[in-house]
Amino acid sequence: MRIGELAERTGTPRRMLRYYEEQGLLVPDRSPNGYREYCERSVDRVLQIRGLLDSGLPTRIIKQVLPCLKLPRAIHVTDAAPETIATLERERDRMTRRIECLVRSRDAISEYVEAVRRNRPRPAAEPPVAPVAPVTSAASAASAASATDYALPLSA
Template sequence: MRIGELSQRTGTPPRLLRYYEEQGLIGADRTPNGYREYDDSNVNRVLQIRGLLDAGLPTRIIKQILPCLDEPLATHFSDMTPETIAGLELHRDRMTARINCLTRNRDAVAHYLDALGPRGAGAGDPTADSSPTR
């Protein structure tokens, strides 16, 4: 697939896809006329990259851990310095804190909806009548 289709399938602008390629996070073959040609595996790879970036990981660390995502039992330590390990631990702890915060907020919203009764319980139902009651 060409860069436009990969962009559409992942919701990632072509400029970012080119950046990911420059960083060695994804790969593309070149057609004789110079167009990038991506295989289907890049769709999941780009989604993984986006998720890791959203979690706050820098691309240099993402590049190191991507092979582990393809093969979970394969661990690569070639560039792991104590600083890199400490950085990963910090990012892991931040992700855990965010997950805990989101879980608490989700539970609070669910409790609030339950307290509202039947109207609140149906608030998340897209088939429920959403017209205001007077």
């Protein structure tokens, strides 16, 4: 498939797919005329990249993690340098702190919304509006305008 189809299937702009290629995250084949050609596996790879980016990982870390993600939702463990493990642990801890902060923010918003809903008075029913007769001439328009400039609520 070409870049346009991959962009459509993954919801990722073409420019972003080219960026993934520049960063070494996505490696397309090239057709004889130079067009990028992507295999079906590229759809899963792009979704993995987007998920990792959305979780806050920088592309330099994603590049280290991607070889472990051979299949969608599967992790293939390879030997990693101690520096890589330490970097991944720091990123994991940073993500955990971010998740905790997001959960606190979500809970605070939920509490606020519930408090507003509990304390909000019920809206009163709108009073019915008196019908206005259609205007058929300039004279009747002047007459109608002098009687009322707008529709008045019916008294109960």
